[in-house]
Amino acid sequence: MKETITTKWLSDLAFEAEVDGHKIYMDSSMEHGGKNTGPRPKPLMMIALAGCTGMDVAAILKKMKVNFEEFSVEVEGDITEDHPKRFEEMKVIYRLKGKDINRKNVEKAVNLSATRYCGVSANYEKAFPITHEIIIEEE
Secondary structure (H helix, E strand, O other): OOOOOEEEEEEOOEEEEEEOOEEEEEOOOHHHOOOOOOOOHHHHHHHHHHHHHHHHHHHHHHHOOOOOOEEEEEEEEEEOOOOOOOEEEEEEEEEEEEOOOOHHHHHHHHHHHHHHHOHHHHHHOOOOOEEEEEEEEEO
């Protein structure tokens, strides 16, 4: 299977990417010559990881019949100071809120995403370590 995206220069440092008919805008900060009209590429990498693992975990928990009221995925990334600035590591924080959420099921879902299903995670782990944290808030 081959994935293809198209990225088009708009002006200055602003670009528009199109994926399956969906448009995503990227730009640089004003201090680096952009106009801050969209996110930068590295945070989009973090979004890709959060979306990939989040979809996995939500689907797995649904199959396990684990009910939750709220679910969010936060990604923290440590970036090198020297060029090329790259990620040294990422931490994925899963936050769930609900009644009687079984932690072991959530841990299993996160582990399955990290080791079997999330292709973004599998690609990134070849370049830097990824750690995970689970926070469950009882309702």
